[in-house]
Amino acid sequence: MLLFRLYQASHFKKNDYLCLIITIAFWNMEFRTTIRMGDNQGTLRHSDALVMLGSCFTDNIGSRLRQAMMRVDVNPFGTLFNPLSIASGLQRLVDAEPVAGIDLFQLGGVWNSYAFHSRFSRPDKEQALQQMNRRIFAGHEHLASCQALVVTLGTAMVYRLKATGQVVANCHKVPQHEFKRGMASVDEMVQALDQALNSVLAINPQLRVIFTVSPIRHIADGLDVNSLSKARLRVAVDEVLARHSHHATYFPAFEIMNDDLRDYRFYAADMIHPSDVAIDYIWQAFQATFFDDRSAQAIARCERVSKRLQHRPMSSNREVVERFNADTQAVLRNLQKEYPYLELKTHTTQP
Numbered sequence: 001m002l003l004f005r006l007y008q009a010s011h012f013k014k015n016d017y018l019c020l021i022i023t024i025a026f027w028n029m030e031f032r033t034t035i036r037m038g039d040n041q042g043t044l045r046h047s048d049a050l051v052m053l054g055s056c057f058t059d060n061i062g063s064r065l066r067q068a069m070m071r072v073d074v075n076p077f078g079t080l081f082n083p084l085s086i087a088s089g090l091q092r093l094v095d096a097e098p099v100a101g102i103d104l105f106q107l108g109g110v111w112n113s114y115a116f117h118s119r120f121s122r123p124d125k126e127q128a129l130q131q132m133n134r135r136i137f138a139g140h141e142h143l144a145s146c147q148a149l150v151v152t153l154g155t156a157m158v159y160r161l162k163a164t165g166q167v168v169a170n171c172h173k174v175p176q177h178e179f180k181r182g183m184a185s186v187d188e189m190v191q192a193l194d195q196a197l198n199s200v201l202a203i204n205p206q207l208r209v210i211f212t213v214s215p216i217r218h219i220a221d222g223l224d225v226n227s228l229s230k231a232r233l234r235v236a237v238d239e240v241l242a243r244h245s246h247h248a249t250y251f252p253a254f255e256i257m258n259d260d261l262r263d264y265r266f267y268a269a270d271m272i273h274p275s276d277v278a279i280d281y282i283w284q285a286f287q288a289t290f291f292d293d294r295s296a297q298a299i300a301r302c303e304r305v306s307k308r309l310q311h312r313p314m315s316s317n318r319e320v321v322e323r324f325n326a327d328t329q330a331v332l333r334n335l336q337k338e339y340p341y342l343e344l345k346t347h348t349t350q351p
Contacts, residue, residue, distance in 0.1 A: 033259045035252050037289040043208055043249070044148055044290040046070060046298040047341045051143050053089055054152030055081050055214040057253065060274070061150070064283040069302035069335075069342050073146070076139035077169060078117020081154035081218075083236065084184055085169035087192035089115065090151075094199045096140040098133045101125065107172055114161070114168040121172070144203050151193075152253070153237065154214040156183045156229040157221070183229060189236040194243055201247060209248040210290070211237045215257030215282070217272045230254060251289060256282050298339055305335055 044050075049071040052058045062074030076093065080086045091097075092115070104111045110121040111128040120135075122128035143149070158167050159179040171179065201207060213233050218226050234254070241248050257266070257274055264271060266278040274282070287296055308331060313324045332344050 033262075035255050035260050035285075037252070037285065038249065040249055040290050041288075042290075042292045043210075044295065046291065046295040046302075046339070048147035049073075049142065049145065050148045050150060051076075051093075051139065051146050052150040052152070053077070053080055053086050054150075054212075055079060055154030055216060056273070057154070057212070057214040057216055058150065058152045060279045061152075061283060061286060064279075064286075067303050067306040068299040069306065069339075069344070070299075071146075071341075071343065073139060073142040075117075076135045076142075077115060078119050080117075080169050082156065082158045082167070082169075082184065083153050083189040083233070084158055084167045084192050085115075086151060086153065087196035088167070089169070090143075090196040091199055092136060093139045093143045094196075094203055096137055098136060099129055101129060104128060107174060112170075112172040114166065114170065114172070117170050118172055143200065146204070146207070148208045148210060149200065150210045150212070152212045152214050153233045154216060155218045155226075156189065156232040156236075157218065157225075158182065158184050183225075183232065186232050186236050186239070189232070190239045190243075193236065193240045197240070197244055197248070201244075207247060209244065210251050211241065211248060212251045213237065213254040215254045215274055215278075219272060251286060253282050253286075256285055301338070302335070302342075305331055 046068070050065065051073045052062050052065075053075060056079050058075055059079065062072055065072045066074075077089045080089055099113055099115070103115070104113055104125060106112070106125075110123050111125045112118065112121045113128070113132060116132055120128060120132050122131065159171055159181050160167050162178060162180050168179070197209065200209075213230060217223070218229065237250060241250055257278060261278055261281065266275055266281075267273065268275050287299060291299065308328060313321055336342055336344055
């Protein structure tokens, strides 16, 4: 109606009217694909404890949860990429099954486990065992008592030891001829994840499970193989969700990256991993999907404090540094009063 009246006005020319229509139409155009997130708001609370397993995208979101000062156990085995290794890891956490000396092998001067990432490898065998088993036992306790489990599947490609048929989580630069490489079938992945979830839910019946497919591209075998791999993962997840509909849901990290952002400017320099901007965008979508308003406010508050904790005053003056430390301790005390469930550590800054 407003446009029609403007058109009728003697001072408003026809060409101006057409330009205005075009401009308004342009403003109303949607230059992105909106991903439907589902009705999961309130599934998570800031006070919840979480366990996260999966690809390095798990580490990305896990770091955001840590900055929000949430209680989260991220990748007890280190980075896990394929669903079979993730399922095996979950079962080991449920059973609190320790690693034995016979499970380790030595290569390159360090002791390794095919179930763990190389970050757990150590020159001393006993030290490697202690570190791995400490994470298993801690992970068992966390998994039995946490409110949510987040599982991120990276690839359907698996490596099996020719000698035993064991699917390995990490090859540790063992010569390739020691492995048989191939893509896990949908049925194989569904069966492994289904059994693992049944075991997890047996010790934690109220657990909420969130599946994601990693947006990170595995291009060593070509984009065609990567596409087939991601497709199998997505089909497998859908089948697992159907079997565990009361406990499990899906967060579309892969779809957000590929169908919403879908631009190389949202990738890191390697054109494989999401950039920090993309990770922050997906993290905001994760918050909006699963947290209620009260939790979102708590997250924002804790993120601001986390940034303060990472700050180092640019001064060699001890008095300035001590004043900054005192102020920081006051901020932490107020935060603890506001959110009593937080486990805060003492923070000090040395000049």
